Amino acid sequence: MRDAPAATLDLEAGPREGEFYVNMGPQHPSTHGVLRLMLRMDGEVIREVIPHIGYLHRNHEKIAESRPYPQYIMFSDRLDYLASMNMNLGYCVAVERLCGIEVPERADFLRVIMAEFNRFASHLVWFGTYGLDIGAWTPMLFAFRERERIVDLFEAVCGARLTYSYMRIGGVAEDLPSGWIAKARETVAYLWPKLDEYDALLGHNVIFEKRTQGIGGLSPDQAIALGVTGPVLRSTGVRWDLRRDEPYSVYHRLDFEIPVGTTGDCHDRYLVRLAEMRQSLRIIEQALDMLPEGPIVAKVPKVLKPPKDAEVYVRTESPRGEYGVYLVSDGSANPHRLKIRAPSFSNLLCVAPTSIGLKIADLVAIVGSVDIVMGEVDR
Amino acid sequence: MPLDAPAMLAVLAGHLPGLTAEDPAKPWVIPAGQITAAALALRDDPRLAMTSLMNLTAVDRPDAGHIEVVYHIGSMAHHHRAALRVLTPRGQARVPSVTAVWPAADWFEREVFDLFGVVFEGHPDLRRILCPADWEGHPLLKDYVKTKPDVPIKKVADA
Numbered sequence: 001m002r003d004a005p006a007a008t009l010d011l012e013a014g015p016r017e018g019e020f021y022v023n024m025g026p027q028h029p030s031t032h033g034v035l036r037l038m039l040r041m042d043g044e045v046i047r048e049v050i051p052h053i054g055y056l057h058r059n060h061e062k063i064a065e066s067r068p069y070p071q072y073i074m075f076s077d078r079l080d081y082l083a084s085m086n087m088n089l090g091y092c093v094a095v096e097r098l099c100g101i102e103v104p105e106r107a108d109f110l111r112v113i114m115a116e117f118n119r120f121a122s123h124l125v126w127f128g129t130y131g132l133d134i135g136a137w138t139p140m141l142f143a144f145r146e147r148e149r150i151v152d153l154f155e156a157v158c159g160a161r162l163t164y165s166y167m168r169i170g171g172v173a174e175d176l177p178s179g180w181i182a183k184a185r186e187t188v189a190y191l192w193p194k195l196d197e198y199d200a201l202l203g204h205n206v207i208f209e210k211r212t213q214g215i216g217g218l219s220p221d222q223a224i225a226l227g228v229t230g231p232v233l234r235s236t237g238v239r240w241d242l243r244r245d246e247p248y249s250v251y252h253r254l255d256f257e258i259p260v261g262t263t264g265d266c267h268d269r270y271l272v273r274l275a276e277m278r279q280s281l282r283i284i285e286q287a288l289d290m291l292p293e294g295p296i297v298a299k300v301p302k303v304l305k306p307p308k309d310a311e312v313y314v315r316t317e318s319p320r321g322e323y324g325v326y327l328v329s330d331g332s333a334n335p336h337r338l339k340i341r342a343p344s345f346s347n348l349l350c351v352a353p354t355s356i357g358l359k360i361a362d363l364v365a366i367v368g369s370v371d372i373v374m375g376e377v378d379r
Numbered sequence: 380m381p382l383d384a385p386a387m388l389a390v391l392a393g394h395l396p397g398l399t400a401e402d403p404a405k406p407w408v409i410p411a412g413q414i415t416a417a418a419l420a421l422r423d424d425p426r427l428a429m430t431s432l433m434n435l436t437a438v439d440r441p442d443a444g445h446i447e448v449v450y451h452i453g454s455m456a457h458h459h460r461a462a463l464r465v466l467t468p469r470g471q472a473r474v475p476s477v478t479a480v481w482p483a484a485d486w487f488e489r490e491v492f493d494l495f496g497v498v499f500e501g502h503p504d505l506r507r508i509l510c511p512a513d514w515e516g517h518p519l520l521k522d523y524v525k526t527k528p529d530v531p532i533k534k535v536a537d538a
Contacts, residue, residue, distance in 0.1 A: 053509065054508060059509075062518055062519055225430065225482045226482050227432060227482075238455065313433075313434060313451045324434050324451070336438070337439070339434065341451075345486065348486075349482070349483065378509060
């Protein structure tokens with residue numbers, strides 16, 4: 001994959017004879033944010049992909065060291081801004097394990113409901129923008145129409161439409177407003193048939209199939225070695241989902257399947273995500289049925305001071321894969337070290353080796369199918 | 380079959396004689412020179428089968444005078460996981476790279492190099508990844524001082 005030594009990466013050395021560099025991004029609609037890919041081209045064929053990241057780097061991890069544990073929640077919103085609920089959840093679970101806090105049952109169910117709605121909404125954005133990448137305009141309009149319903153539900157519980165900050169250490173911020181459950185059930189019933197519509201609209205479209213089948217294929221071993229997780233890993237046939245394999249919150253009490261693909265190409269990633277959206281709806285239905293009464297937040301001290309030198313690495317399944325939070329305490333109210341293991345960061349590693357020998361248009365299909373969010377790649 | 384932490388440590392100690400830990404439940408300290416051998420054993424021993432490197436990062440410990448490089452590894456086949464750490468002195472932090480064992484380490488090591496200044500020997504392409512190439516210093520070190528002042532924010536009344 002990397003046959004040129006690092007020192008020749010600067011443009012002063014110039015490309016080899018008969019080859020040239022093409023700069024894709026950072027301002028490019030199909031790089032989903034500010035990802036820059038330097039392409040060494042031989043005619044229309046890609047010989048090498050050199051990703052450059054860091055354009056959105058804010059050093060979240062340094063910021064976290066200077067403020068108390070609960071104050072990082074609103075920063076976690078800004079990691080994967082398409083799935084803020086999942087980002088809140090992973091961080092809160094990590095702090096709770098570090099401090100030994102038990103979360104009330106109702107809060108756990110509320111968290112699962114929100115996280116799954118957010119997973120659905122996040123996959124919807126992916127579905128819409130992936131259509132745009134491939135050259136289909138309509139899926140985006142469909143996806144955002146449906147996402148609006150979910151965002152309305154979130155707005156009703158926490159007032160925000162993108163960066164929710166809904167979860168708290170030990171529970172959630174607010175209980176449901178009256179009538180919310182009925183509205184949620186209505187939304188779920190509304191969303192079920194839409195998924196078949198999407199399959200008819202995009203999934204079975206001949207142009208879409210030709211653009212995605214056999215493109216960007218990964219083998220299971222390759223995917224695991226590169227640290228690829230989430231739908232991209234499952235599309236290769238590895239049945240690995242942290243909601244089942246390392247349960248957190250109340251996922252062990254819910255019944256759902258883990259869809260997998262076979263070839264690991266871009267089309268399989270589409271199929272896996274669509275199947276996952278169905279499973280999310282199943283989880284939401286069950287969680288709404290099982291939602292118990294009770295408190296929504298545990299009794300948590302005003303100033304959280306975990307034991308000295310305690311540390312945890314907690315991983316949860318975000319819509320993009322393994323979202324890990326590594327916390328090291330020094331006994332004070334601020335963490336000594338916080339590390340965010342972002343799924344998109346590791347998933348991006350599979351773009352360069354799988355696009356060698358393909359055309360630029362295929363690279364667009366691969367980058368889109370990985371579903372990166374630069375907010376969490378650059379942190 | 381999942382192994383618990385003491386059992387995993389015992390298997391690893393079979394490959395690396397002399398390896399012990401006060402508390403097997405905490406990350407095991409591996410001598411820097413042995414990390415590549417440890418990584419190979421962890422990945423290739425069928426009882427461990429730690430094929431996935433979930434996370435690689437570092438923790439600065441200025442009081443102890445070293446930087447800890449932390450590896451979180453796991454086995455998808457056996458459903459068990461472990462954590463390793465390598466201690467390296469601040470100022471001349473050097474650790475052998477594990478990219479040849481776990482390709483996932485590529486960007487993780489670049490990030491630790493960028494933010495902590497740890498040099499990973501044998502890494503194929505050790506460059507800064509998040510900060511600009513001409514950035515000075517390593518921001519996640521505890522004694523990092525900002526070299527550039529904040530841009531003053533103009534108040535409406537001053538404008």
